[in-house]
Amino acid sequence: MDVAGGAPFSVQVRSARVAFGGAPLFDRLDFSLAGGWWTCVLGPSGVGKTTLLRLILGLEEPTGEGALIACSDGAPLSGRVAYMAQQDLLLPWLNVLENVRLGSRLRGEARAREGSDERARALLESVGLAQNADHYPVSLSGGMRQRVALARTLMEDRPVVLMDEPFSGLDAITRVKLQDLAAVLLRERTVLLVTHDPLEALRLGHRVHVMSGIPARIDDALEPEGAIPRSLNDSALLGLQGELLSRLTEAAT
Amino acid sequence: MSALRPALILAGLIALWQAVVWATGAPPYILPGPAAAARAWIANGELIARHGALTLAEILLGLVVGVTFGGASAVVIAYFRPVRRWLLPVLVISQAIPVFALAPVLVLWIGYGMASKVVMASLIIFFPVAASFYDGLRRTEPGWLDLAETMNASRWSTLRQVRIPAALPSLASGLRVAVAVAPIGAVVGEWVGSSAGLGHLMLHANARLQVDLMFAALATLALIALTLYFAVDQALRRALPWIPETSFEPERGRS
Numbered sequence: 001m002d003v004a005g006g007a008p009f010s011v012q013v014r015s016a017r018v019a020f021g022g023a024p025l026f027d028r029l030d031f032s033l034a035g036g037w038w039t040c041v042l043g044p045s046g047v048g049k050t051t052l053l054r055l056i057l058g059l060e061e062p063t064g065e066g067a068l069i070a071c072s073d074g075a076p077l078s079g080r081v082a083y084m085a086q087q088d089l090l091l092p093w094l095n096v097l098e099n100v101r102l103g104s105r106l107r108g109e110a111r112a113r114e115g116s117d118e119r120a121r122a123l124l125e126s127v128g129l130a131q132n133a134d135h136y137p138v139s140l141s142g143g144m145r146q147r148v149a150l151a152r153t154l155m156e157d158r159p160v161v162l163m164d165e166p167f168s169g170l171d172a173i174t175r176v177k178l179q180d181l182a183a184v185l186l187r188e189r190t191v192l193l194v195t196h197d198p199l200e201a202l203r204l205g206h207r208v209h210v211m212s213g214i215p216a217r218i219d220d221a222l223e224p225e226g227a228i229p230r231s232l233n234d235s236a237l238l239g240l241q242g243e244l245l246s247r248l249t250e251a252a253t
Numbered sequence: 254m255s256a257l258r259p260a261l262i263l264a265g266l267i268a269l270w271q272a273v274v275w276a277t278g279a280p281p282y283i284l285p286g287p288a289a290a291a292r293a294w295i296a297n298g299e300l301i302a303r304h305g306a307l308t309l310a311e312i313l314l315g316l317v318v319g320v321t322f323g324g325a326s327a328v329v330i331a332y333f334r335p336v337r338r339w340l341l342p343v344l345v346i347s348q349a350i351p352v353f354a355l356a357p358v359l360v361l362w363i364g365y366g367m368a369s370k371v372v373m374a375s376l377i378i379f380f381p382v383a384a385s386f387y388d389g390l391r392r393t394e395p396g397w398l399d400l401a402e403t404m405n406a407s408r409w410s411t412l413r414q415v416r417i418p419a420a421l422p423s424l425a426s427g428l429r430v431a432v433a434v435a436p437i438g439a440v441v442g443e444w445v446g447s448s449a450g451l452g453h454l455m456l457h458a459n460a461r462l463q464v465d466l467m468f469a470a471l472a473t474l475a476l477i478a479l480t481l482y483f484a485v486d487q488a489l490r491r492a493l494p495w496i497p498e499t500s501f502e503p504e505r506g507r508s
Binding site for chain 2 (some may be wrong): 009054057058059079081082083085089091092102103105106107108136138156253
């Protein structure tokens with residue numbers, strides 16, 4: 001599938017500061033997403049991973065002096081980023097197909113309906129839910145619901161995709177399957193994956209960062225070799241997992 | 254069994270009624286038995302039907318007006334910030350005035366006819382509908398709103414496509430309360446001043462010591478109220494099938 005908006009561009013976060021109450025969660029934080037790559041951020045809970053993701057999404061305002069979110073192609077990021085959360089966020093009163101088409105529905109793009117209907121069905125097929133188009137979310141399992149959410153994210157067809165622990169609520173086997181599916185379907189896109197699962201980060205990340213401390217810092221990236229999704233049998237992966245786990249343990253103390 | 258249960262409950266209540274009559278030995282002009290009330294009901298069938306139809310019409314019109322205004326107010330308050338700041342306190346203050354105390358004033362202003370009863374019923378309905386719907390509109394799942402924002406939805410579109418549907422279960426709760434209290438509004442209006450309606454009939458039957466007729470009218474009112482409640486309850490369940498309902502008892506045999 002072609003990515004909307006031409007060649008992948010990178011996203012820079014510079015001098016970001018976010019504080020809830022008094023103490024800043026992070027201050028003068030620099031971070032970047034390489035164009036067309038998967039960047040994974042690991043860290044103890046409460047460190048500000050989700051806030052960083054919300055900042056890039058435009059759901060939180062950066063307050064720091066000279067704070068800036070910029071794209072390498074010079075255009076603003078707004079409108080070019082899609083969001084996938086830990087909860088599937090399916091609307092229970094819409095069926096699966098309507099949920100996949102939620103974006104165009106919310107933007108009132110009624111005229112584009114026929115073409116988008118076809119595309120939504122094709123996406124549902126690619127996540128293996130072609131048969132469930134007119135089912136309601138309540139009748140789906142957790143894994144199926146998250147696959148619908150993935151289809152909805154793809155339906156937006158945005159070059160940058162931000163994911164906040166999208167697979168963490170799933171059982172181990174479903175999680176691995178969905179990781180593979182996401183890696184294939186989001187190829188060529190610029191992805192930020194926030195997760196607390198080191199193995200997930202190592203399977204999917206071109207770059208894997210650990211975020212830690214108060215105010216939070218983001219360390220230099222680990223760059224595992226090989227195309228994603230990496231095989232679970234990859235022995236190098238297990239070595240790196242050990243290193244990541246020790247970094248995380250350090251971060252948590 | 255579940256289909257039979259309402260009939261059994263009804264039979265039980267009537268038996269209890271009869272038992273009280275027997276136990277107290279109350280004379281029929283104080284407490285008529287179910288049989289006497291039934292005889293009065295049959296003997297005055299046409300009269301009760303005429304007054305009952307009027308009261309039912311008042312209740313239904315009151316429901317339409319009250320729910321429309323209550324629902325619309327909730328949406329307006331949720332959508333327009335200045336309105337919310339100024340109107341919400343007014344709404345709360347207005348509830349400090351007992352609506353029943355307004356009944357004589359309403360009759361004075363709008364007259365003895367049907368209109369004052371419809372207004373009375375609407376006033377009683379307005380607040381539970383507005384309050385519960387507004388509450389629902391405020392409690393939208395934050396994740397849905399974040400998602401809508403990243404999808405560049407306008408504020409109006411978010412309200413219409415996310416907040417309002419998400420608040421419908423709350424509106425439904427308000428509607429159930431409204432249907433239960435609407436008959437009170439209509440009957441209180443009739444008591445204060447009217448020339449027709451079940452409330453009027455009861456008041457006059459009482460004054461003439463036709464207590465059996467009063468009980469027949471009361472039973473009719475209860476029948477109207479119950480029918481309305483169950484009709485609305487069923488309609489709401491059918492209209493909002495996606496609302497999850499959980500059992501109070503532990504469920505077995507589910508994976």
